[in-house]
Amino acid sequence: MSRDRLNDFNTGTEVISSKIQQFQANITEIDQLFTKNVSRPADAEGAKQLEEKTRTTNSLSTEIYDRLRALTESNRRVHTKEEYDRRKLRTSTLSKQFKDAVSRFQGMQYQNGQKSKDNIARQYRIANPNATEDDIGRLVDQDQGGAFSQQLLQQARGQQATAALNSVQNRQRELHSLQESVVELAALYQQLEHLISDQDVQFQEIEASVFRAGNDIEKADSLVGLALVDGKSARQKKWFALGIVVLIIIIILIIGAAQGWFKSAA
Structure with missing residues (x-):
């Protein structure tokens, strides 16, 4: 049964590893698409x-x-040190790889959000060269596609200004999506922190359980060994006592023969 569980574990970790690699590749592709x-x-x-x-x-x-998370739960069924060692190393490695990838994705989305803000500010300055920093800050950090940007679009004059403000609105939607992504990834990162912490506690419990089981086996082997020694010693004592009894009988027979105890009466 333990070998079957280990095979299932290995298959599961291969799937997770493959999906983490795909996740990392997707992050790179997203960054390239954004830059484009x-x-x-x-x-x-x-x-x-x-x-x-x-x-x-x-x-x-x-x-x-x-x-x-499912892999973490399955680790509770560990009973041998071999299985414990393999599961701990593989589970910890995969969790750290994914945590690092999520952190990278979160940082990338934050940086892309900053680039979107810069782009919005640049496009707005094209549409309104007289814009103040307060206007730009409000447009970038607060409005994000609301009434203020609509008002600016209506006030735009000229084809270039209109195109620039249309671009501003597109970037505002993009920025909003990026900010949501950063928040979601931050929550996922925290969940991973808790999961890894739970894994550490769980593996400490499993290690203690496996250690106790190993000690119990050693104690059982020791008790069996003592029982065998005691049994052997008891048998030796039994044969020794029997030998003494036989020796006493022989001595009695010899003395009896010498004294004529066994001669027939004349």
């Missing part, structure tokens, strides 16, 4: 592609976390 779209404000297809890739990557991150 920054230089193409009107690229609706590119924006859609970026949105879809981000959504599938977020779903993948949830799946990986759920698999790691």
Whole structure:
């Protein structure tokens, strides 16, 4: 049974490892798509592609976390030191790899959000060269596609200004999505922190249990050995006592023969 569990564990960790690699590849692709779209404000297809890739990557991150959590629960069935050692190393390695990948994704999305803010500010300055820093700050940090940006769009004059403000609105939606992504990834990172902490506690409990089981086996072996020694000693004592009895009988017979105890009466 233990060998079957270990095989299931190995299969499960291979799946998780493969999905973490896909997650890491998706992060790189998302960053490349974002960089490409920054230089193409009107690229609706590119924006859609970026949105879809981000959504599938977020779903993948949830799946990986759920698999790691299930793996953690399955570790409670460990009974041997061999299985414990293998599970601890593999589980800890995968959890750290995923945690590092989530941290990288979170940092990347935050940086891309800052780039989007810079882009919004730049586009707005094109539409309104007289804009104050307060106007830009309000547009970037507070409004994000609301009434203020609508008002600016209505006040825009000229084709370039209108195009720039349209680009501002597109970037505001993009920024909002990035900020949501950062919040979600921060929550996932915290969940991973708790999961890894739970794994450490669990493995300490498992290690203590396996150690106790090993000690119990050693004690049992020791008791069996003592029982065998005691049994052997008891048998030796029994044969020694029997030998003494036989010797006494022989001595009595010899003395009796010498004294004529066994001669027939004349």
